[in-house]
Amino acid sequence: MSDSSNVIEYMADLGRNARRAARVVAAASAGTKNRALLAMAEALEAARPTLAEENRKDLEAGEANGLDAAMLDRLALKPATIDGMIEGLRQVAALPDPCGAITDMNFRPSGIQVGKMRVPLGVVGIIYESRPNVTIDAASLCLKSGNAAILRGGSEAIHSNRAIAACLKKGLAEAGLPETAVQVVETTDRAAVGELIAMPEYVDVIVPRGGKGLIERISRDARVPVIKHLDGICHVFIDAKADLDKAFNIALNAKTHRYGVCNAMETLLVDQTVAAEILPRLADAYAEKGVELRGCERTRALIEAQTATEEDWATEYLAPVLAIRVVDGLDEAMDHIAQYSSQHTEAIVTEDYTRARRFLHEVDSSSVMVNASTRFADGFEYGLGAEIGISTDKIHARGPVGLEGLTSQKWIVLGDGHIRN
Amino acid sequence: MSDSSNVIEYMADLGRNARRAARVVAAASAGTKNRALLAMAEALEAARPTLAEENRKDLEAGEANGLDAAMLDRLALKPATIDGMIEGLRQVAALPDPCGAITDMNFRPSGIQVGKMRVPLGVVGIIYESRPNVTIDAASLCLKSGNAAILRGGSEAIHSNRAIAACLKKGLAEAGLPETAVQVVETTDRAAVGELIAMPEYVDVIVPRGGKGLIERISRDARVPVIKHLDGICHVFIDAKADLDKAFNIALNAKTHRYGVCNAMETLLVDQTVAAEILPRLADAYAEKGVELRGCERTRALIEAQTATEEDWATEYLAPVLAIRVVDGLDEAMDHIAQYSSQHTEAIVTEDYTRARRFLHEVDSSSVMVNASTRFADGFEYGLGAEIGISTDKIHARGPVGLEGLTSQKWIVLGDGHIRN
Numbered sequence: 001m002s003d004s005s006n007v008i009e010y011m012a013d014l015g016r017n018a019r020r021a022a023r024v025v026a027a028a029s030a031g032t033k034n035r036a037l038l039a040m041a042e043a044l045e046a047a048r049p050t051l052a053e054e055n056r057k058d059l060e061a062g063e064a065n066g067l068d069a070a071m072l073d074r075l076a077l078k079p080a081t082i083d084g085m086i087e088g089l090r091q092v093a094a095l096p097d098p099c100g101a102i103t104d105m106n107f108r109p110s111g112i113q114v115g116k117m118r119v120p121l122g123v124v125g126i127i128y129e130s131r132p133n134v135t136i137d138a139a140s141l142c143l144k145s146g147n148a149a150i151l152r153g154g155s156e157a158i159h160s161n162r163a164i165a166a167c168l169k170k171g172l173a174e175a176g177l178p179e180t181a182v183q184v185v186e187t188t189d190r191a192a193v194g195e196l197i198a199m200p201e202y203v204d205v206i207v208p209r210g211g212k213g214l215i216e217r218i219s220r221d222a223r224v225p226v227i228k229h230l231d232g233i234c235h236v237f238i239d240a241k242a243d244l245d246k247a248f249n250i251a252l253n254a255k256t257h258r259y260g261v262c263n264a265m266e267t268l269l270v271d272q273t274v275a276a277e278i279l280p281r282l283a284d285a286y287a288e289k290g291v292e293l294r295g296c297e298r299t300r301a302l303i304e305a306q307t308a309t310e311e312d313w314a315t316e317y318l319a320p321v322l323a324i325r326v327v328d329g330l331d332e333a334m335d336h337i338a339q340y341s342s343q344h345t346e347a348i349v350t351e352d353y354t355r356a357r358r359f360l361h362e363v364d365s366s367s368v369m370v371n372a373s374t375r376f377a378d379g380f381e382y383g384l385g386a387e388i389g390i391s392t393d394k395i396h397a398r399g400p401v402g403l404e405g406l407t408s409q410k411w412i413v414l415g416d417g418h419i420r421n
Numbered sequence: 422m423s424d425s426s427n428v429i430e431y432m433a434d435l436g437r438n439a440r441r442a443a444r445v446v447a448a449a450s451a452g453t454k455n456r457a458l459l460a461m462a463e464a465l466e467a468a469r470p471t472l473a474e475e476n477r478k479d480l481e482a483g484e485a486n487g488l489d490a491a492m493l494d495r496l497a498l499k500p501a502t503i504d505g506m507i508e509g510l511r512q513v514a515a516l517p518d519p520c521g522a523i524t525d526m527n528f529r530p531s532g533i534q535v536g537k538m539r540v541p542l543g544v545v546g547i548i549y550e551s552r553p554n555v556t557i558d559a560a561s562l563c564l565k566s567g568n569a570a571i572l573r574g575g576s577e578a579i580h581s582n583r584a585i586a587a588c589l590k591k592g593l594a595e596a597g598l599p600e601t602a603v604q605v606v607e608t609t610d611r612a613a614v615g616e617l618i619a620m621p622e623y624v625d626v627i628v629p630r631g632g633k634g635l636i637e638r639i640s641r642d643a644r645v646p647v648i649k650h651l652d653g654i655c656h657v658f659i660d661a662k663a664d665l666d667k668a669f670n671i672a673l674n675a676k677t678h679r680y681g682v683c684n685a686m687e688t689l690l691v692d693q694t695v696a697a698e699i700l701p702r703l704a705d706a707y708a709e710k711g712v713e714l715r716g717c718e719r720t721r722a723l724i725e726a727q728t729a730t731e732e733d734w735a736t737e738y739l740a741p742v743l744a745i746r747v748v749d750g751l752d753e754a755m756d757h758i759a760q761y762s763s764q765h766t767e768a769i770v771t772e773d774y775t776r777a778r779r780f781l782h783e784v785d786s787s788s789v790m791v792n793a794s795t796r797f798a799d800g801f802e803y804g805l806g807a808e809i810g811i812s813t814d815k816i817h818a819r820g821p822v823g824l825e826g827l828t829s830q831k832w833i834v835l836g837d838g839h840i841r842n
Binding site for chain 1: 527626673674788
């Protein structure tokens with residue numbers, strides 16, 4: 001009991017600190033924020049020996065606790081990982097400041113001028129798992145967008161995260177910003193997460209990064225808006241009028257470029273008029289890459305594949321497995337997508353203008369593509385410069401979320417003594 | 422038990438219907454949606470006798486149940502109220518369609534073109550209290566923005582709302598749209614609200630309209646994002662460099678133009694250097710209008726006023742009552758606003774460029790004004806054409822929410838066989 005009330009008090013303290021710091025960071029100039037980011041990069045550079053030492057403690061504890069090789073790999077702060085963190089800070093410093101941009105400023109019939117100014121959200125809470133480098137990603141994006149941040153990493157990375165936090169504080173102090181503008185939760189008590197997502201008075205939005213289980217739990221329990229990225233059940237539809245060479249390349253790239261990513265294709269839909277021509281060609285290429293195929297009956301009549309079950313259509317494999325369905329045209333393809341898609345990314349391959357136009361208009365996903373691989377759904381590819389995640393929700397931010405997704409717009413009104421009659 | 426499971430089943434049915442209809446409405450052309458809106462207006466015109474009759478049932482039941490005069494007034498569908506509903510439908514039909522607008526379309530180094538397309542949210546749930554004319558407001562804005570809607574009005578207006586629902590269905594049918602694109606909840610069981618806000622699979626966003634108690638309850642219990650407008654504790658700050666004639670007019674207009682509205686001023690902040698000059702003038706004018714004044718000690722040294730308590734600074738009076746505080750300059754004014762404001766609307770009156778610029782930048786409210794009355798914070802005054810409400814949140818929509826607030830943006834990508842390397 002005394003323990004949990006300690007966590008409540010500790011988290012409320014972080015919240016109050018963040019709320020106060022948020023006003024300062026929101027008013028800070030782009031120059032000040034950039035100075036802090038570059039000073040953080042220098043502090044990381046100088047702290048390489050400490051970072052290695054603290055990371056070793058986490059790795060040893062992780063081994064003792066039986067973490068698997070993949071987990072330990074994500075936990076490791078190799079020299080190249082630290083290079084990446086430093087480079088990331090410099091890149092975010094080089095991005096334009098989204099804050100303060102005034103748009104749509106117009107005179108109204110009453111004589112007032114009305115427009116919008118882009119502003120920070122306030123305090124952002126980030127909850128993530130083992131990778132300690134996320135601490136830097138998240139901190140830099142929150143700071144650049146004028147927000148205060150509270151970062152809650154995995155308990156298995158606690159020593160690494162504390163060492164990184166010291167570098168963040170150093171950078172903030174050197175730029176004259178409050179050290180509480182970016183706070184790392186320094187307790188491993190799991191109750192801290194429950195508190196962080198239930199303090200609307202101190203936290204304006206939560207961004208969870210990690211496995212689906214973590215994100216579902218947070219979305220369910222949060223008393224604060226959540227910007228989240230769940231499943232990526234992405235589809236490619238090869239239309240009757242597809243250029244089959246483009247279709248071949250896109251279907252291959254979307255599945256096999258990387259398997260464990262949310263923008264990889266999980267289901268291939270093929271119009272029945274071209275299935276006999278394209279599927280055997282693709283099946284050979286997938287076989288060469290070791291991709292397991294699961295198909296509908298019409299697919300299985302053309303190529304070797306396991307029988308796809310209802311569950312296959314609704315599964316994000318994140319693995320070299322592909323579900324394939326032969327459909328009777330665009331409407332059946334869009335019906336399938338409407339029923340099974342996670343609204344992440346869908347692509348059509350077609351040379352037909354009208355069907356491309358309908359697909360773009362009618363498919364309700366965060367990214368909709370014509371003649372391009374789903375793998376392009378990514379903040380860097382879209383030109384955001386950096387990405388805090390991908391949102392499959394429609395409220396606030398949709399698709400790749402960069403600095404702008406961490407901001408809002410307020411209305412500004414300029415008058416000259418105007419009153420309303 | 423069987424009753425509540427009936428409500429659950431009934432609401433799930435509405436949800437499924439809405440989800441299906443949403444795809445049709447999202448793909449409908451502006452012309453089709455406008456035809457439906459105009460046909461609804463005609464149906465209302467033709468149904469005047471029925472509307473009067475059904476409304477009478479609600480009014481009689483309301484009287485029998487002891488509703489007060491103000492409630493009965495809001496409930497009444499007078500001929501002028503119906504005129505307003507018809508006119509509202511025609512105005513929304515005349516607004517530009519927000520859906521499908523493509524912006525920021527650019528070539529990326531990879532060769533793909535990336536941009537954004539404005540799209541409906543999907544299914545919008547509206548929960549409101551006694552005014553049956555909200556049924557038309559909400560239905561028209563949801564339809565025009567390409568969303569399906571589920572409308573849950575107060576049980577005291579159930580006969581009126583059913584009669585209005587019949588007109589909505591008629592309009593939808595005449596335009597060839599599914600009648601389930603706008604559904605009115607036809608049960609008065611209170612459990613229906615609980616269901617409506619807890620069906621994320623069928624409902625994408627909830628917009629509650631009504632008293633603060635209703636909105637707080639819904640925000641607390643919703644399992645779906647809520648676009649809400651809570652308090653309006655709006656401030657006007659009269660700066661040391663204010664033009665005192667402008668200050669007088671704005672402070673008077675912001676308080677006395679209308680009392681029961683969320684954009685009325687509730688607290689007046691006055692720089693100490695001009696307080697002795699402006700406050701007595703204002704006090705006379707407020708006295709003439711019957712406005713009760715509550716002031717800090719420095720205020721009370723200059724004019725007659727009750728002592729303002731801590732609670733006064735945090736109260737939305739919605740009445741002819743005003744709290745007044747004398748402050749030592751801009752920073753103290755902004756500190757007061759940061760502490761007590763509901764982040765709705767704040768205004769500064771000043772001729773000083775630097776202080777105007779700081780106020781605009783640093784005050785964190787949905788509308789921030791220079792030399793204009795807070796009463797301008799309104800969708801019509803801002804040029805939105807119509808307003809579903811005012812959001813004091815920062816996520817998704819902020820300030821007056823019009824058609825655009827009921828939409829989102831998806832990313833669209835145009836390629837020519839592009840794959841990622």
